[in-house]
Amino acid sequence: MNYKNLVRAVKSILTICLVAIGSPTSIAQQNNNTELTMALDATPVTRATFNSIINSFERKTGKKVKVIKYNTNTDFNTFMAELENTKDTPDLIYDHGSLRFKSRIEKHLVEDVSKLWLDNGLTELFTPEIAKRVKVGEAYYGIPYSIHTWGFFYKQELIDKVGPIPEDWDAFVSYCLKLKELGYSVFTTSDKQPYVAAAWFEYIILRMYGLELFEQILNGEVSFQDERIQNAFIKWKQLIDLDLYDSELSALRWEQQQIYFLRNKIALFFIMTPSIKRIIDQKVRQNIHFAAFPKINAALPRYESVPSNILFISSRSKNKALAKEFLLYLAQADTQSLISEYSGASPANIHSKVGSEPVTQKSHQIISSAAGFSPFFDRGAHPDFEKVAVTLFSDFIHDPDVKKLTSGLESARPNYYSN
Template sequence: MNFRDALLVVLFFCASSLLSAEEIRVSLQLQPNQRDTFERIFQQFQVETGIKIVSVVETDLGYKRKVPLWLIERKDTPDVMFWSASQRLYLYAEKGLILPITELWDEQNYDELFSHVKTGVTLNGEVYAIPFAYYHWGLFFRKSMVEQFGGAPEDWESFIAVLTRMKKAGITPIGIGTRQNWPAAAWFDYINLRMNGLDFHLELLNGNVSFHDARVQNVLLEWKRLIDSQFYNEDHENYDWDGVLPFFYRNKMGFMLLGNFVASRWPVRDPLFEDIGFMPFPTINRGIPYYENAPTDVFMIPKSTTKVAEAKAFLRFMARADVQTTLNKDLGYLPPNREATVGEDRFIRDGAELISRAAGLAQYFDRDTPPAFDELATPLLADYISTGNIDALTEGLEAARITIFGLTPNPQDSQPVP
């Protein structure tokens, strides 16, 4: 056999091997600059296992529209799906559309590595997903600007005092973009967590407490102080969550309450990057421990897949400490695996410290409440920043609670709070 024939034989067998290689489709909900990070991890998985990954990528809203089609209508469903822990996961687990992975979880002793986030992937004793990333929330600000107005505040009254001084100086104290509504929910989440704690917060978001309750009304009153003082940008409904960043960069806005997904937008090669600071949401009720929002991203296996073994191999891979270390370092997130290493980025270090001191973690309003309630409630919260109308917000939220959770109205709930 001459060299040419030998080369053709080698190429034939290589091609045959590639054609016969196993392949799974994995869906991802990504920011535009995150795809390369995942593709590098997926390539490592293929090298180690021989299983090729075909990624199915969508941005935020497009992905959320696809999920029901994939899971309920089973149209072109991926073999593994990116999703969110807590209520978004439970919705499909309750319908029997996600494969339980409790046996895998127990075999791998994942309680030792993920017990702190297990609740968000467990329903009725069954585990349904692998947590692979989470990220912290807090207040971002320009350090040089805030120093001019008294420095980063730790408690609520000091925070309001700084905002007041900014307003008098002609600066918009709080920047927010609510075109997609959900950023407004962060303010409700944090004020409620700081005033009433995590257990009450989750009871409220699961329909077990009336929005007429005095504790909820007090939250709305504190939030109203910010609204009535005109601390938010008036045109917030015209901007996406990242649409106000140019104003922030130009010192026209003081604080932004965001998750560390904003790291994908920071101008890291610009000198102003070093001037961006981070702080926890300030204390309001000193008797309440610190609770933080830390939305958790997971991978789950649709019940309809025919490639269960390959999908489980992928989940085992994504649960590994080394994989989570590499992935989250590049994403700017935190690895849930306790044996993983946190990246050197200063905001990630801040987030790790924030979460380590937290007495408990919430997932975020739209993940801690059923999707049907979120769809009705979140636009009301965004509108509240414009109106400051407590009565309208309370009645709207309470009507949504009664409708979504199948409750009977209680006439006493509509009485004024004493």
């Protein structure tokens, strides 16, 4: 073989080899197809929960999932706020079933996974009320994996001293006064997390007037000067005027306040149910009970605030096929049973088992027997309006001036709602 033929032969062999092994770009893509990236908030319970299901997914599939770490929830929230301007996003992203999530859909930041839902019969796994949290029009954009509610944590020693928490308002208020006489701080709130105060407003509306009015409030369809809302403010003011809130602890986050509940300073800790898992000692947890918000209008059906947590695929994901595989895994009954066990929340999948934690079991009974769900104020109201509103609600606990609260809310409402 002469020199020119030898060169041509070598070039041919090299070309064949390059096609066989792929270019550097295609190699990167092939490696990408075996590893997912996922953004989660910094909450320890969220991290621990996903560690368990990620390990299970990796064992079953041989694929890897890398969690992007954020030191604080502020860091995670900054990432979410800047998502629109982020080119290289994680494949999968944690979120709430909220208007903020739906605004991300409108900005084309979320992958449409309707085919995944329809091809795998996922509509049979979730109630329509929960499925709509990830739905716009006829399209689906994520998987709801857990739901929870709000209510009162209280300890066995309260039952031993004054009996169980009453279920109706007047008896509940009398019960709280007894607790105050015994030296307890009955309630607390957090100025740093004003959504806690918003939960009080939400439940008083739900218990006095029901879900329809609350949804009208979320949609900006009713004035805060409405007589019904004024009555709700007056009802709430009753608790504040009786000095049942501990203002000394309000500068703390609820996570920091929890120790005061465990040390018997706070009698009734009004918070979301998964917070039970922040108490590490199982023996301590077993001494804690959970009660729904008391009835005010006995003629009304009982509605509950039921926030939902979801996972979605970024529209800029470079690994959408594997991301969809993970979402399908996340939707399954066994997976959500595991999530419920680790998180203390209820599963979104109606066929899943509820976690064994007594508080989780109790809260799930409350959710299951409710006549309907609200999404939680800061998830269902206009995102910019709720930032103003929750601060006003929190301020109201310190300064229960109904006219001032009404003026602040009503002056802000037209800025964010067109109706």
